[in-house]
Amino acid sequence: MRQHLRLALPPLSCLTLESPLAFAIVEGDGRLVRAGQLPLQQLGEQAGARPVYAVLYGDDAVVTTITVPPVPASRLNAAVIGSIEPMALSDLMQLCIAHGKRAPDGKVNVAWTNRRPLQDAWSLLAKAGLNIVAFVPHQLALPVNDPDPERPLGLPAGPRWLAPLPGWSLAIDALRPASGLGRWRKALAWSAVAAAIWVLGLNWYAAQLKGQAEALRQSMQHAVAQAFPQIPVIIDPVRQAQQQRDALRLSQGTATDDDFMALAQATAQVLDFAQGHVLAMHYDKGVLTLTLTEGYTAPANEAALAQAASVRQLFLEKDPAQAHVWHARRAGVTDTDTGRS
Template identity: 30%
Template sequence: MKGLPALRLVLPPLRDVQPDSVLEFAAYSRAAPPIERGQQTLAELGRRWPGAKVDAILHSADLTLAQIRLPPLSAQDRRVAVTAAIEPFMLGDPSTTLIGYGPRAADGGVSVGWVDRDDARAASHCLRECGLMLRTLWPTPFFLPAPHGGWVAWCRDDYVAVRSAQDQGFVLPIAADAAKARLLAQSAQEGLAQMVWIGEVPAWWSAQGLIAATAVPLEACWQVQSPPWSIGVQTLGVQDGTGASSWLRTTAWAAAAALIWIGGLNIYAARLDHAGRTLKSDIAQRVKTAFPNVRTVVEPLRQARQQRDAQQVAAAQAEEAELAFLLEGAREHMAFAAGQVQRLDYRDGALDVVLMRGTSGAPAVTPVSAASSPAPGTGSSGRRRASDQPAKAGEPAQPAWIAAAEQAGLEVEPIERGWRLRRAAPAPQAAVRSAEGTTGRPAQSAAAVTVARRSP
């Protein structure tokens, strides 16, 4: 929470942390020195600074420190290598511990420390109940000032914590004489010039008289800026002082993101549905426009295919009927052409009967293109009929079969070496009846049929 100080607490053993535990504390606005120091219970600190972030100094009884050597590794591989290196020193599964380690030195040395995970979780839970947020766990030696030409040590509850270098240290129980002797021997082996003690110099150290010792007040420990490394609490779910409330915030943000996503999905689905309905309506309208006899469109594609197929079948049947009508007319009225037909062409509702060369029934006039403009003496359709051609002097009149064919509803038009037959246009009265819907001419298509006969 913005504006709250950060707290440093000197913890008792983790299992003994309770809301009524009286602890040494210091409050920091940003960095050392502290803005306030004193002793209060956890509950009082939580009521005074609810939501404050806490850096907790571990008790030596909870902490195990070791020095290992590692080759150059990436950050991810280093974590795995550290766990594998200290596993032989643990009394249980590595997953039951919280592990922290420092940077790799030039000689490959790495300082490692660990605490019991369940004890750390219990202490973190107690702090949360008091309204405080655990951020990090400091190894005990790093609470002490950095040494200059010697070691800095602190005796507390039958344990001694020693900071031997900027990022190194160790803890020892000193209740037994053997432990004291070990510390004396180790300091002598390192060739220490002096030992700095926090508070006062222990009597048993002064009695050895080998290494000079000085004492500094506990106040010096609160001036330390930050440790070179610490034990993180990320896996406890309390990283950066966030506890249960962080999970609630995370859950709330996740729920909000899900709601936004669902809302966006619904909007997108609505747009797709609207586009689909619009497309379906447009297709239905196009089907009705193309096929006016379709009044209700349910399945546009299927209905359009059915109508198309029906029209194609109707057109084909009409073409077949028209061709049959013209063939029947040719058979009935052009008996003179029996055995003399070289080719039959059917196209656009007209049947061309092409005769062999030298056939007596061929037209005696120059054929006129059907595409020419109407002229006086032409039929009602704008095409020049054979009966409209005046006979030249000395030539016989038009054959009688042409008049008979026209009486039977055929139009006869001369073409080169043959005749063109088509259904005659309806009379004006028939055209009126056709407009009134009583009759109709079959739809014509671009179909074409050619029947050819080889010349002998």
């Protein structure tokens, strides 16, 4: 037991914030450090963070010893309650009951007090800032063979204040006053769980976006590498593709409708069904050759496809010898111009 404060309570029904209370600060080895008397409302500062053992007024608790037959530890409380029921003068639901361990001979020390006054007193003590860890019946807070067991603890503090205290008390959790934090603890806990799930969801979504971005980057690098094989290392595919396009345009002078980019854009507008299915692209002498992957759906009305190409001054044809290969050129470019027979 570490350093603590022992407090002598008046009758619970008389306790107020102005009540003068005798106290003693006791070291863990049982030595008296300091004693005095202060109004309850000032005791919080005196106690600080020390645990407080409140000694009940003599008449506020009934203490007795009962005999309990051998029972499992989980059923000891029920056995104690059953044993004291004939002895209690009040409804058991209105009592606060506590007990110690069962001795080898079956003896059990038990105490009880009225539930409501104890609960109200505990709330008042907590309001004063006291950290109550035990409510000890007067009879159990005195030395063995005390010459005057009926006399309350008072000043000056002497050996009567320093007796070993039992390891149990009437400070049961069911009566513990709810602090401001206690009332919100459950809500705060659920908020923390929700925040953790939200963070995990964000991390998962970020990882998913990162994977998609990496796949897109690799796809762009692959497309640029196929279109411009002369680029040794692709770091920024968009910028490098733009630079290569500009370089091609500058090397050939002013852009015309027969340039690769203009032809590719017009072809993409006509062959919109090929979107996402372009496996390879080749441009030579005004002819753009597209090799498509399987899985696309070509238009059933080839006349409509030819008309759409004609509107854009294109000539489209499907390679007669190779599946999934299409050729596009400007309407004015002939096979002789391209070198195709």
